[in-house]
Amino acid sequence: MMVPLRAAAPSPEVQDQATVAGKGLELAFEGVTKAFGDVGVLKGLDLVIPAGQFVAVVGRSGGGKTTLMRLIAGLDGPTGGAIRIDGTARRGLQPDVRLLFQDARLLPWQRVLSNVGIARDPGWKARAQALLAEVGLAERAGDWPYVLSGGQKQRVALARALVTEPGILLLDEPFGALDALTRADMHRLLTRVWRQHGFTAILITHDVAEAVALADRVLVLRDGRVAEDITVDIPRSARATGAPRLAELERRILSAV
């Protein structure tokens, strides 16, 4: 159960994996702790996330999920231990890690295209336009963000995150504020771009159904530690139909939270 899914030998899962190999980066935690003052939020994480894996993190509110994301992105430093990306211990902001926030955080004073190409790397316009097309918003390139719906804003944010081809994409409850239908659309989109771009994905969610629908592996964060590490051993194609195994996994995760 603890063996990473990708390591599994030929199985129906194979078509299920990211098709672009080698883009994702491996992420490893070695005794990572984080405390704010005297309050320990993360109390020792030891964990390897193989390149290209899709991991969901669930846990109670205030359980340190956002803190974990901020450590990976380099917005904060760990109190103890090390975070290794592709084998090297990292500190500070990570250029190959991108973060999708719960609120899309588009710059209101930049049009959609300029938001996607926010870093203004050489050739950004063409790249940004291509990514907007990928998330289905090619025609909205010239719009101001305020005219977009919540789901569209998140899609623009996703395009912005992917424009630099990150090795790791962090998603901090990005769909929490969306309605069920928009959410389902976003799930399909996220699965598609994950397959196409091959990044390592770490999705925080409070929705256990969302976790088992999207991820290869679900981590339950409790009391500052990984309380459960569950492999979702069901092909993605079979997940939408509500397999009994899926319900069983959901129950197991819920009892661990």
Next chain:
Amino acid sequence: MTRATALRRGLVPWLLPIALLAVWQVAAKAGWLSARVLPAPSDIAVAFWTTLRDGSLPHHVGISAERAVLGLIIGGGLGFALGLINGALPIAEDILDSSLQMLRNVPHLAIIPMVILWFGIGEEAKVFLVAVGVLFPMYLNTFHGIRSVDRGLVEMGRVYGLGPVALYLRVILPGALPAILVGLRYALGIMWLTLIVAETISASSGIGYMTMNAREFLQTDMVLLGIIVYALLGKLADIASRWLERRALDWNPSFHTGLEAA
């Protein structure tokens, strides 16, 4: 039908002012109103025309505008720069902000006697007063604007690889712009007010001087003309700043509704 109603709608607000103007004109010409109290509107129009033809009105307006703009550039620029620096660097804020807040409490017109002692009644006195007057609204609003930029956006900028300069130019400054423009609008109001007072008290040119000079010769038509010119210049500055706001804040939905309603 609808065009006729629209036309009537457009005209109705003008009826009362026009009627008042007509009554005023008749009252003045019939001698019910002494010209020393209120000159007839037609006399003001004549005064406007003659001072325009002999070049004295453009001359005085030009001088006043020059003082206003110079004071605005110096004081507004300084306030803007101080706001930027204090907004960005906590050390600068610690050193400067409380002093600036203390100075802000001094009404700038109260220092006129000092200013006259320092500069006499030369150009510097007027420009200095305007500069002091506009400095604080520019400073306070710029500072407040920079401080109230959405921290989530700043964090996003950092995660998405913006360096300090790009972060400042693309996130912080645009985020502060609405407040900065509010500061500019305040500054423009204070600019004219300061200039009116300063030119009325001590000047040998400018609209204020023109009005005070006319008062000595009991030329009430000229006095009223001066007042109207001040009002028009103030209105002009307001229109200019609103236009600037609409141009610069095109991205802001609240300005869009404002634009459509205007």
